[in-house]
Amino acid sequence: LWGRILGVQKDYFIAQCWNDDIFDRKYFYSTDTITWLQLPEITEEELKDISQIYSRFIGDPSYEYQLPNPNQPQEKEPINEEKRLSGVIKMINYDVEIIPRGSYYQDRLKKIHFNYKFKGLSEKEMIDLTSYFHFRSGFKLSLDTIEDRIDIDQSIDIFDNIEKDKPDGTWSLQVEHGGSTITLKSLLWPGYFFFHTPRTAMRQCKFGSMYNGYGIKNVNLGIML
């Protein structure tokens, strides 16, 4: 379950599935968790249009949106809610999906695997934002100073660090339950949160994330901080 997008009349539950290539994922949505429909793929242009829409999701998949700046002639189809769902999910994934450092590793063929032996982050690492990465492709290892480099391990440092996210403070990290769990909330897409419980003698290491929100990007983030 990827998450839930709240609409005015109805909510959407979104399920995510993937095969070998983890970056190629398919999404299904449902309003009642019983019937699931696949979300369409969208193009780049449509993505741009979608990022202009800031109204709430209505809850009706065929609802069509009026775009604010219809500069282009109306050859393209108007954006309907299904497409907007798809676009929003893409944007959210690109912007905020995160994983702890070490949970995925890269082998020699540059293929990314899930690390089954991942035991979780240590106490110190948990509260440090540098231990979390964006889960997206297109990463270049940045080697600025030697001090940076001594900590880099090429097999697990394969993604963008969230520490560099602008603006500062767009991630809210909170420790719950007396230090046993960490939640990271994104302020850019309010409703996205990530949790992590490192493994101790008594429990398993868990981490996960999901989106539960309105599907609207927070553009006022700069002034709100």
Place this chain on the structure above:
Amino acid sequence: MSDAVNQDETSENIGGGEQTIAPTDVEDNNVPVENNEENNVAVNEGNTEQDGGDKEEKSTTNEDSNKTSGEESGENIENNEEKTEGNEANNDEEKVSEEKTEPPPPQEEPKPVEENVKKITFSIPKDCVLTETEELLVAKTFLMKNSEKTNTNTYDHMSQIIMSILDSKIDNAVDIFETLSTQVKKKKFVPDSFNSFGEFRYVKETKEELEDAHVKMELFQVDNEDGHADDGNEMPDLMSISNLFEWAGLSLGKEETFLINASMQRLMTEKGLKSMRFWGKIYGTKKNYYIVEADQKDEDDDEEVYGEDDLPNPEEEEEGNLDNENDDEKEKEKENENENDENEVQESQIEEPEYPVPKIKIKKPNTLTKEIKTGINKYMYYVCNYVGGPWYKLADVIPEKLQISRKIRKYFTGDLNHEIISYPPFEGSEAQYLRCQIARISAATSICPTGYYVFDTEDGEPEDTEGPQPIIVNTEFEALSNDQLLDLSNWVHHVPYILPQGKTSWENPFGSEEDEENEEEGSEEEGSEEENEAERVEPESGPQLLTPISQDDENDDIPSWVSKYCSRTLAPQFNPVCISSTRWPGAHTVALSDKFSSIYIGDGMKCYGNTYLSAYHIPQPLTNIMTEYQENEVEKEITEQIDPTVEEEKAFEEEQAEKLREKEEDEEGTEEEEEEGSEED
């Protein structure tokens, strides 16, 4: 990979010896150049005194010493260290050093070295990101990182061991390598020093989880024997209410809800509150707020209140440039008579400027009085940061602050004393901002089924009361059926609307007359507070209490309230109804036949509309900067003239003097002339 190095060595006549084997072999290789090595190691030793801070320097001195003693030995040492590093360092480092081939002689070295610089060719993977030398530096710096406990690092320790081995020329050092290592460490051990391994140090380990458990345990130590059911305390049954909320998907989790319940009970007994209700949870960036709304039994003013503002007196602000009339008017509106008197005295002392100062003609509005115990401040609010934590009381709402809070949009951080820096300047702490938001949310989203509350008609006629009409619970309330609850017109607001002024009852900021409250529905009129005459200020009004929520303004094109059944499959009579506000996302009311309850879970921000424009928070535009004086073309009030030059002045003066002389000559010598003449001088 060792082949390459072997080639190197044999070609440079060091001797055979596989590099992969233990240090002893290397030792043998190194014996002929022992002196130089010791030099190297000594240099290293010398450098270990430093804190490993100048890593670059170290590596360069290493390189330098390598230069002097010859590349081979330098290389050997490096290799040596590399190998032993490989043993002791992380697996990662090993991989790093193993995946790449042997490091070549440092290529950044300047070229005066005369020995054969063998360019060793390796098969560097094409997409290798770092060069070999850099890898080496990386490895080195990693080893030079000091351990926290003992303030030493691997690199130094290794070099010390090697030096001790070489000093003592132990055979088979590899077999007793570990003992040698401990010996070296022992020499460094200083008992009872602050950083030593804590054999003798008493460490009190307080894990966070333990502390948290302590806090929660206290919650459970409630003395239930003393509490009686009819103590006058109205404590909500949070567990059954939270059941309702779970249907709507709004729960905080059973564990958390239970702990909150226990914490609220404790708060109630501690502070002696008459009734309370769990208002909700507001997320902050660092910590969250759990908020409880409470009604106090008696006047209890001596507890610490957060966000209490020392209201700045307008007189102090305005630097004594006022009309006296203003002073008189303000007297009426003062909250504290004492302060007033003091200020008058101060006023008279401050006055008496030396030069006539223009008096300000614009009347500044007075500070609005806070509503105490009624209207917007009817309830007290307590917040805590985490379940089981201490409860902080929030100060009452100050109307001006509420006006400003409408214009800013800031996240809460979780720290009540955090200063809100914004434009327009809020000039208050987070506690005040939080209280304003709570007030706004409550006023906008507290709803109840029709008929639950009725107007209290016993206390006089409605027109005379200053505040909103009091409402009381209707004892004859009949529960509406669930179907009816779904209909939005059956729900009404039961908390008074907050006027743009920031209060629920109108107060004229200029205080000339007591205006009667206008309770008509519909149009709101903004008080024009910058008029010069108070009579022109019009009272503000808002929707009356107990208006159905279906008449609320729409949020652009979506309705401001949405109601739906919580479950798809349950029969209507058992199906809780959830009413959500779109204007304040996160505000929900859940009802099931005769039970209903509201809660807010969210980040405390209003949603202004549904269009793409409204998503962008447009801050108040900055005030106009002062423009330069514009000359009116029609009436030349000011004309510029060029100052006369010195020559012109002199010429002018001479002219005058001549004229006078002529006059004098004209007239016959009289006393006046002489007087004139003397005056002229």
